[in-house]
Each structure stands twice: as C-alpha cells, then as structure tokens.
Amino acid sequence: MSLQLQFGLTRGSLSLDLALDVADGETLALVGPNGAGKSSCLLAIAGLLRIDRGHIACGGERLDDGTRGAFVPPERRGVGFLFQDHLLFPHRTVEDNVAYGLRARGHSRREANEQAQRWLARVGLSDRGGVLPRELSGGQAQRVALARALASEPRVLLLDEPLAAVDVSARQSLRRVLREHLRSFAGPRLLVTHDATDAFALADRIAVLEAGRIVQVGSAAEIGSRPKSRYVADLVGLNCFRGTLHDGRLTLGSGAHLVVVSSHEGAALATAHPRTVALFLERPLGSPRNCWQAEVLAVEGAQGSVRIQLGGEIPVVAEVTEGSVEGLGLQVGTRVWVAIKATEIRVEPE
Amino acid sequence: MNDAVPRHLRVPLALLTAVAVALFLLPLLGVVCSAPWSKLWTQLRSGAVHDALGLSLISSFGAVSIALVFGLPLALWLARGRSWLRTVVRVLVTLPIVLPPIVAGIALLLAFGRNGLVGAPIDRWFGWSLPFTTAATVVAAAYMGLPFFVLSAEAGLRSFDRRYAAAAATLGAGPWRRFRTITLPMIQPSLRAGLLLCWARALGEFCATQMFAGNLAGETRTLPLACSVAMEVDPELAIGLSLILAVVSAVVLTLLRQGWSPQR
Numbered sequence: 001m002s003l004q005l006q007f008g009l010t011r012g013s014l015s016l017d018l019a020l021d022v023a024d025g026e027t028l029a030l031v032g033p034n035g036a037g038k039s040s041c042l043l044a045i046a047g048l049l050r051i052d053r054g055h056i057a058c059g060g061e062r063l064d065d066g067t068r069g070a071f072v073p074p075e076r077r078g079v080g081f082l083f084q085d086h087l088l089f090p091h092r093t094v095e096d097n098v099a100y101g102l103r104a105r106g107h108s109r110r111e112a113n114e115q116a117q118r119w120l121a122r123v124g125l126s127d128r129g130g131v132l133p134r135e136l137s138g139g140q141a142q143r144v145a146l147a148r149a150l151a152s153e154p155r156v157l158l159l160d161e162p163l164a165a166v167d168v169s170a171r172q173s174l175r176r177v178l179r180e181h182l183r184s185f186a187g188p189r190l191l192v193t194h195d196a197t198d199a200f201a202l203a204d205r206i207a208v209l210e211a212g213r214i215v216q217v218g219s220a221a222e223i224g225s226r227p228k229s230r231y232v233a234d235l236v237g238l239n240c241f242r243g244t245l246h247d248g249r250l251t252l253g254s255g256a257h258l259v260v261v262s263s264h265e266g267a268a269l270a271t272a273h274p275r276t277v278a279l280f281l282e283r284p285l286g287s288p289r290n291c292w293q294a295e296v297l298a299v300e301g302a303q304g305s306v307r308i309q310l311g312g313e314i315p316v317v318a319e320v321t322e323g324s325v326e327g328l329g330l331q332v333g334t335r336v337w338v339a340i341k342a343t344e345i346r347v348e349p350e
Numbered sequence: 351m352n353d354a355v356p357r358h359l360r361v362p363l364a365l366l367t368a369v370a371v372a373l374f375l376l377p378l379l380g381v382v383c384s385a386p387w388s389k390l391w392t393q394l395r396s397g398a399v400h401d402a403l404g405l406s407l408i409s410s411f412g413a414v415s416i417a418l419v420f421g422l423p424l425a426l427w428l429a430r431g432r433s434w435l436r437t438v439v440r441v442l443v444t445l446p447i448v449l450p451p452i453v454a455g456i457a458l459l460l461a462f463g464r465n466g467l468v469g470a471p472i473d474r475w476f477g478w479s480l481p482f483t484t485a486a487t488v489v490a491a492a493y494m495g496l497p498f499f500v501l502s503a504e505a506g507l508r509s510f511d512r513r514y515a516a517a518a519a520t521l522g523a524g525p526w527r528r529f530r531t532i533t534l535p536m537i538q539p540s541l542r543a544g545l546l547l548c549w550a551r552a553l554g555e556f557c558a559t560q561m562f563a564g565n566l567a568g569e570t571r572t573l574p575l576a577c578s579v580a581m582e583v584d585p586e587l588a589i590g591l592s593l594i595l596a597v598v599s600a601v602v603l604t605l606l607r608q609g610w611s612p613q614r
Contacts, residue, residue, distance in 0.1 A: 048516050074519035081520040087513055091535045100531075101521035152521045 003156055003188040007054030007064070009044060016040055016212040017054075022156075022188035029191045029203030033231055037212045038192040042158045045190065046081050047074035058156055058188075075104070080154030084161040086145035088133035094144050095120065095129035101152025119147040123177055139170025143177055150181060157182070159191045163198055172349055175201055179350075196238050197348055201269050208232050224317065226300070233307065239277065239316045241270040245347065256313035258340070259289035262347040269348045274307060274319035276344035280337040281328055288339035296334045299325065306330075310338055378596065385593050386586045393590045401568045402576035402591070405487060406553060409572055410495075412488035413552035414545055417499040421548075422541075425500045429507035440504075447497045455561025458490060462562075486563035487570050491552035498547035506540025507533075542605075550602045554595070 008017035043049035102112035294312035
C-alpha cells in the first residue's frame, strides 16, 4: 500500500521533480518555503493536477504516469485530502459533510449518517452534527474536515497545512487530535507544513522541498543536527526536546532537565532555535536558567554563521558567528558552557 | 453621504427625488385606482382571459424550461474558459437584451418564417412552419428571456470556487455527482435570479411575439397581447389584465430580492 512518488511536473514558473516513498503507517512531513511545490505535490497525488513525467503509484497500482490511459481520476484513487481552509461544503450540515464520501461510495443515507455520527464523536464534535459549517470555529471546521476525509476510508491521507488557518488557541488541541488520528490511520500519511513544530510533532520523517527539488530527507534529529541548506537550517534546524513537563521543568529521556516557561503538565515537545543557544568558555554570570557544560562534536559553516554541534546529556546545536568561533577558539573537543534562556524555549503539549 | 450635501441644496434635491419617486409610483397607482374591482372577478373568469393566461403560462414556463435544458449547458461552456469563440457567442447571447423587441421579432421571422433561412427548408421537407403557432410564442419568449438566465448562470459558475468540487472528488464523488450535489446547490442563488429574470422577461414579451407568432386568440394571444387588444374594445378589461401582470411582476421581484440578498 505504500506510496511511491517519482514524478515531475511543470506549471508556469514551477518545475517540480521528486522521488519519495512513504510507507504504510508512516507520516512524512513535506516542508519548504512558499512556492517550493509542496501543495502541487499533494494535488498531483490526489489526481487534481496532472503530472508530466515519471509516475505515482500506491500499493503497486499506477495512479498516473503522465499518459492519458494510466490516469486514475481523483474519485477513484482513495486519497483523502485535508485542505488548509478545510473546504467544508457550506450548504450541507456538518453531519452531511462527513457522510458525503460514504454516500458517494454507495452507502445508504442512514448508514452514511450513522457512520458520520461516529466519526464526529471521534473528533469530539458529536453535538455539532446538525449545524452548518459557517457556525463552526476554525479549529472545529478542520476537525470536521478530518472526520470527513477519514470517514470515506482512504488508502492514503494528505494534509495540506492543516493547522495554518487555525488560530493559536485552537492549534494545540487540533494538533493533538491530528496526531491521534494520524497514528490510528494505517496507510501512508503525507503532511505539508511550513511550521517546524508541526513537522516535529506529527511526522516520523521530514523531507525538505526547495524550488521543486527534495534537498534533504531524514528524521527530525538528523535534519536538525545537519541541515543541508540555509533554509533548512533556519526552518527545520531547531533543537527539539521531548520529555515530561512538571512544575515548569521538562525532564528529558536522559534524565536531564530544562527549565521552561509553561504551566502545562505532562508530555511535551520543546523547541529552541540554535541562534538562542549561547556558548561561553567560563560559566556565565547572570540569569540563564539552563546552563550546562558540553563538548563540541562538530563545527560546520553555513554561509556566514557556524553551527556548533554539542554532545552531552542534552545534545543541542548552537548557531554562532564566525567571529565568535575564533574568539572562543571553538573546535572539535573544546569544552564550553551552554546556556538557553527559559523564555527562548517554545513548549507544545503532546 | 447625506452630510456631504450642502444645506441650501437639500430642499431642491428632495423635490427632484420626489418627482423621480412619483414617476415610478403614479403609473402603478393609476392601475390600482382605475381597476374595476367589482367586476374584476367575473372579468377574469371569461374564456378569453383564461386562454390568454394559459398561453402566457405556457410561453413563459416554456422559455424557462428551454433556459434550463439548453441555457445551462451553454452557460457551463461559456464559464469553462476564455477564447474568441466564447466572446463571440457571449455577444450573440447578450444581444436580445439590448435589441429592440420589434427587430427581434423580424429577425426571428427571417430565420424561422416560411421563407426564412431555416424555416423554408423545414417547410419544404416537413410541410410545417413555426410562426403563428403557440410554439412560436415559446420561441419568442425564450429568445428574449434566455440571455438573462445564461449570463446570470455563467457569472455564478465563474465565481464558484472549484476547489469545493475538487474536495468532493477526493471523497469519491464522480463528475456528475459533484455537479449535482456541490456545484448546482452552491450556484443556486445565481440560477434562481437568472430563472426569475428570464421568466419575467418572457411573461412580459409583447412585440417580438406579435411579430413572430401573431395575435391569434386562443393560439398565440398571451396576456400582454390580450391587454393591448382589450385596450381598443374594453379598456376596463385591459386594466384588469394589467393588474394581474403588475401583481405577478411584484411577486417575482420580491422572490428575486430574496434570491439576491446576501446569504446569512
């Protein structure tokens, strides 16, 4: 059932060429700057955009190879699509929206609506079935859209910036709902996002797309520690800490802990940009709440700034100027003091 | 906006406005005041009025049916893209709106008349000709009313966000189901407005009908034609008929405004 992508398409100034496999039960995040071709990639998989070369296959079945005869139309692909602005049908009630795919697949009205009710309950909206989509908040609408996509039992799930149009207050709970349902979905999942936190929180693997080409594929840790381009370094090259939060202290798997600013309790994902990681030769005076000694594992230049990979209980990457590399005499093996201000660590409950 | 009007201009402007309102109000008042209310019911039950009313309903709803069956595919084609051919066809479709109805009638006759462009061969092969039949009233009404529907439907289709149909496709809906369950309901306000305008125009059609279908009682004499005939012999009846047409138009307008008012 895995999804095999090896295709290219040219539309206006966009020339997209990529080769990617997404396995069953795997969530791949496709990240990249605007106009990189992320959304076009999803549209091509869904059959809403024709490819010009290569092929798209799902579980061995060719969905498109650029020729007329092989093109499987979107309604026969079984590819669920979650759009950024959810595209709930405005003239149908929430329940009828969710039941739409089942009706299209020949289920009776009663059966379809019963299943729709069950799906609404699963996304926590069983009391909203009778209203029209315009009465929903952005977060609720996206949950309904998720229920609608999953209810039609797709083989593949595509998510195009599912959290981008949702306001910050609703984003956390929506992210949790998304993660739960992504986990229980058996087929390949492909998530387009420009938010590194979403990618880290939801994906097993990250592929970075720039100007129509895949520049890097790997786990969050791999990409975070060795970003291959400036864009990747800026956007995806975040320090990422998973752990349990209690009383403002995030305890990591290694037993080490970080002080953060959050009232959340329980599992959490914390991120800090490498630029916010400060390095010192002596223990710094002042207020940094997170301060520890570590050894430099690698020094990598990336166009003007240098990324310092640090080992120890809390492996992090720091980004410093070339000047401070010289000033501190940083090289592999140097022992330095690492400091991160608690306010620079972004916390997302898991 | 009213604040922008200088104080010394307010009274003259109010007077001019009142004249404009009177221009619209007085003719209607004239009909209502002169209507032979006591005799109205017996008048309207006469056979001639029944025939005219029936013919008006046939021609106007015939035009609406033609709009739905032929006009909707035309609107779909027009909305599908931009090309010189579409531009030419759109001009053709728009023409009856601006064409003087008498010219429309003559043009229809020259095309479908016994000696007309298509009418002559049809007459020769089948021994049948369209003008001066009830069908001709439908064709005349359709010719005059269709443009309103086609242009309104095309505008609705052009402003329709096709990504909704794309979303329906990813849920397993084929082209016909998408059109039926997503596109049509979502452009319904435009369709309804177009149909009502088309119907109102067809109902009031007079000149082209008289030219192309003639004025045969029980055959082609629709309400407006009956009205014009009655004005010569029985002005009271003409007023009664005018009243019916005015009431019907007012009802259509009310329905239209509901169709046009912004969605909640």
